[in-house]
Amino acid sequence: xxxxxxxxxxxxxxxxxxxxxxxxxxxxxxxxxxxxxxxxxxxxxxxxxxxxxxxxxxxxxxxxxxxxxxxxxxxxxxxxxxxxxxxxxxxxxxxxxxxxxxxxxxxxxxxxxxxxxxxxxxxxxxxxxxxxxxxxxxxxxxxxxxxxxxxxxxxxxxxxxxxxxxxxxxxxxxxxxxxxxxxxxxxxxxxxxxxxxxxxxxxxxxxxxxxxx
Numbered sequence: 001x002x003x004x005x006x007x008x009x010x011x012x013x014x015x016x017x018x019x020x021x022x023x024x025x026x027x028x029x030x031x032x033x034x035x036x037x038x039x040x041x042x043x044x045x046x047x048x049x050x051x052x053x054x055x056x057x058x059x060x061x062x063x064x065x066x067x068x069x070x071x072x073x074x075x076x077x078x079x080x081x082x083x084x085x086x087x088x089x090x091x092x093x094x095x096x097x098x099x100x101x102x103x104x105x106x107x108x109x110x111x112x113x114x115x116x117x118x119x120x121x122x123x124x125x126x127x128x129x130x131x132x133x134x135x136x137x138x139x140x141x142x143x144x145x146x147x148x149x150x151x152x153x154x155x156x157x158x159x160x161x162x163x164x165x166x167x168x169x170x171x172x173x174x175x176x177x178x179x180x181x182x183x184x185x186x187x188x189x190x191x192x193x194x195x196x197x198x199x200x201x202x203x204x205x206x207x208x209x210x211x212x213x
Contacts, residue, residue: 006209008184016212017149020064020156026116030058033118034069036097037111041073041122045091047084048076053134055123057168060140062151068119070108074130084124085109092122140172150186151175157191157211163201166194187212 022030038052056070057063075084088109093102101112108121125133140148151171158166174193180186191198191208198205 006206006213008188008209008212010182010184012213013149013153013183013187016153016156020066020152022058022063022065022067026065029116030069030118033113033120034058034071037071037120037122040092040095041071044095045088047073047088050074050076050127051130051134053130053137055133055137056121057155057172059137060148060172062140062148062155062168062172064152064156068121070121070123072123072125072130072133074125074127078126079124081107081124081126088122088124136169136173139176143175146180146183146186147175147178149183150178150180150190153183153187153212154190157187157208158194158198160211161198161201161203161208163194163198163203163208165200166197170194 034054038054041047041052042049052071052073053059054070055072057067058069085104085108089102089104092109092111096102097111097113099113099115101114103110103112105121108123111120111122113119140151154171154175155168158171171190171194175186175190177193178186178189180189188209192205195205198208
């Protein structure tokens with residue numbers, strides 16, 4: 001029988017949160033750049049924009065200090081995502097924000113600010129996809145603080161343990177099912193939720209939990 005030996009403590013989890021949370025100064029710098037990109041999409045991109053929203057972990061308030069920034073947007077009429085990506089790249093390149101490197105990734109146009117570091121992905125979504133993702137963002141954002149903190153800590157522990165095939169959005173969706181009354185149980189059970197994939201990596205749940213001791 002594989003008995004769990006690691007016991008997390010509330011104090012230690014809070015210590016980890018202090019280290020991995022985005023600090024207020026960084027958050028403020030991110031906010032100014034996010035607002036600039038959102039205003040560009042709405043006002044000067046030339047697209048008929050139907051919706052723009054900060055996405056990813058920052059939009060859900062489950063971001064870590066190392067998290068990048070996602071902005072999702074949609075148009076009045078559905079467009080081909082790849083064509084939109086290429087067209088947005090052309091348009092934003094003409095108005096290249098100072099101190100940025102702009103390039104096309106697999107799913108997004110990426111705007112990289114180097115000083116201070118801030119990487120923003122501009123992701124086109126067709127209408128229904130946009131509405132569904134906006135709903136998910138709102139649902140996670142409304143969670144109790146202990147659940148959002150549990151998500152951050154679980155993502156951090158899984159990352160440090162190199163369980164790379166568990167994605168951040170999966171941790172967030174799994175957390176919706178939790179009904180724990182404290183942070184320790186929330187984190188423990190959230191990591192246990194991915195026991196199967198953790199074992200496939202040749203490690204144990206204990207070894208992941210140990211990253212938080």
